[in-house]
Amino acid sequence: MAVISRGFTGRGRDHTPDLPPGQYLTADFPVLSAGPTPDIDTADWQFSIRTDDATLHTWNWDEIHALPIEDIDTDIHCVTRWSKFGTSWRGVSLDTLFADIETTDGFVMAHCYGGYTTNIPLADLLGGKAWIAFEFDGEPLDPEHGGPARLLVPHLYFWKSAKWIRSLEMMPADQPGFWEQNGYNMYGDPWLEQRYW
Amino acid sequence: MSTLSERETRDAVPHRVGLWHAGVVVSTKTESPTGRSIVLDVPGWGGNIAGQHADLRLTAADGYQAVRSYSIASVSDGDRVELAVDRLPTGEVSPYLVDELRPGDQLELRGPLGGWFVWTPSLPGAVQLIGGGSGIVPLMAMIRSRTASGSDAPFRLLYSVRSPDDAFFRSELDTPTPGLDVTWLYTRVTPEGWGRSPGRITVDDLAESAFPASLSPAVFVCGPTGFVETVARALVALGHDPHKVKTERFGGA
Numbered sequence: 001m002a003v004i005s006r007g008f009t010g011r012g013r014d015h016t017p018d019l020p021p022g023q024y025l026t027a028d029f030p031v032l033s034a035g036p037t038p039d040i041d042t043a044d045w046q047f048s049i050r051t052d053d054a055t056l057h058t059w060n061w062d063e064i065h066a067l068p069i070e071d072i073d074t075d076i077h078c079v080t081r082w083s084k085f086g087t088s089w090r091g092v093s094l095d096t097l098f099a100d101i102e103t104t105d106g107f108v109m110a111h112c113y114g115g116y117t118t119n120i121p122l123a124d125l126l127g128g129k130a131w132i133a134f135e136f137d138g139e140p141l142d143p144e145h146g147g148p149a150r151l152l153v154p155h156l157y158f159w160k161s162a163k164w165i166r167s168l169e170m171m172p173a174d175q176p177g178f179w180e181q182n183g184y185n186m187y188g189d190p191w192l193e194q195r196y197w
Numbered sequence: 198m199s200t201l202s203e204r205e206t207r208d209a210v211p212h213r214v215g216l217w218h219a220g221v222v223v224s225t226k227t228e229s230p231t232g233r234s235i236v237l238d239v240p241g242w243g244g245n246i247a248g249q250h251a252d253l254r255l256t257a258a259d260g261y262q263a264v265r266s267y268s269i270a271s272v273s274d275g276d277r278v279e280l281a282v283d284r285l286p287t288g289e290v291s292p293y294l295v296d297e298l299r300p301g302d303q304l305e306l307r308g309p310l311g312g313w314f315v316w317t318p319s320l321p322g323a324v325q326l327i328g329g330g331s332g333i334v335p336l337m338a339m340i341r342s343r344t345a346s347g348s349d350a351p352f353r354l355l356y357s358v359r360s361p362d363d364a365f366f367r368s369e370l371d372t373p374t375p376g377l378d379v380t381w382l383y384t385r386v387t388p389e390g391w392g393r394s395p396g397r398i399t400v401d402d403l404a405e406s407a408f409p410a411s412l413s414p415a416v417f418v419c420g421p422t423g424f425v426e427t428v429a430r431a432l433v434a435l436g437h438d439p440h441k442v443k444t445e446r447f448g449g450a
Contacts, residue, residue: 002256002260003219003256003303003304003305004256004257004258004303005255005256005257005293005298005302005303005304006302006303007293007297007298007302008255008256008257008263008293008297009257009261010255010257010261010262010263010289011289012261012263012289013261022264024263024289030422030446031422031425031426031446032446033444033446034313034314034443034444035429035439035440035442035443035444036429036430036432036433036439036442036444037426037429037430038439080266081264081265081266114439115439115440144422144426178313179313181312182311182312182313183310183311183312183313196310
């Protein structure tokens with residue numbers, strides 16, 4: 001039973017097959033974050049992966065830049081309903097970073113400078129689907145957009161692409177991260193509109 | 198253990214997002230040349246706490262739908278919901294809500310949403326609210342929640358607007374309320390004889406008018422991205438614990 005809003009005509013009727021349901025296109029790059037933007041000096045920056053046997057694999061700024069760097073062109077979709085097409089990034093694939101890592105755990109908690117966390121199944125980070133990104137549009141990534149480096153998992157809602165990434169911690173079972181404890185979906189598939197609990 | 202993962206707010210948050218509820222416009226009120234508040238009756242809504250938002254869905258006669266999220270200005274355990282919306286000139290939904298919508302019109306609401314940028318009267322301690330433009334909306338809900346509950350938590354509000362005409366909720370905020378201190382900041386045009394020159398909020402404004410970091414207030418900052426970035430950085434520079442500074446930004450169309 002439809003509720004019609006009198007006098008509303010709208011305008012977005014162009015068929016846009018790349019736009020997930022309930023999203024609208026923006027040319028801007030809006031920001032969603034929960035608190036102050038942390039200041040992170042690349043001289044102090046490091047990124048680690050911690051496995052189930054407590055082994056820590058760590059890369060500093062120079063070490064991660066010595067790995068193969070990929071160009072990524074992708075659409076991004078924020079749970080607050082904007083989508084942005086054709087964004088361009090540079091970063092290191094999680095396949096590269098996980099190449100020498102052995103784990104039996106199926107889930108990952110991303111931890112960030114500033115305290116933010118988000119949970120992602122390991123399968124969603126591998127297979128050419130996720131990167132540690134440090135350039136956007138040919139420039140170093142702005143702090144307010146997650147610089148110096150953020151996780152980039154563009155096939156999920158963008159809160160999963162954790163800004164100011166610091167480490168990935170393997171987990172045997174899925175646990176909720178920050179927004180997942182505060183009302184957002186555990187997985188976040190934009191094509192299924194998995195926005196909220 | 199980071200306080201960013203604290204779970205204290207989760208239990209307090211109503212948790213029933215799934216359904217769209219049909220709502221009817223009860224009244225609208227012009228708040229500024231570009232904004233208005235809208236009171237809705239939404240049977241089945243069931244209430245919300247201060248700081249939460251709602252998804253609003255409009256359906257055109259041909260079935261076309263558009264959905265946007267709006268902060269809620271009201272607090273209740275019933276079916277009344279007040280939104281306040283600023284018109285974005287290039288927007289698809291906000292011009293309709295500000296210019297076209299009238300009492301009796303129907304729309305749909307889903308929520309309440311969000312468990313982070315919220316305040317409930319059970320939270321102890323001083324509260325510093327800092328709003329820019331229509332970023333006042335969730336902060337207004339917190340002020341109303343404090344008043345409605347009889348809380349004596351010390352509150353301060355810094356509210357930055359372009360000009361005196363651009364202030365939302367002006368008469369309500371100008372009504373003296375014990376324990377609530379309101380500081381107005383004007384970025385373009387000030388009232389006559391105003392002591393501060395027009396300009397964007399600075400670290401000096403915060404040092405002068407906000408609760409000091411030594412009091413460890415809970416801080417809520419809401420406004421456009423640039424405003425929130427400036428304020429949040431200044432608060433950290435003034436010694437506030439970043440984990441006590443919660444932010445929400447307005448953007449998009």
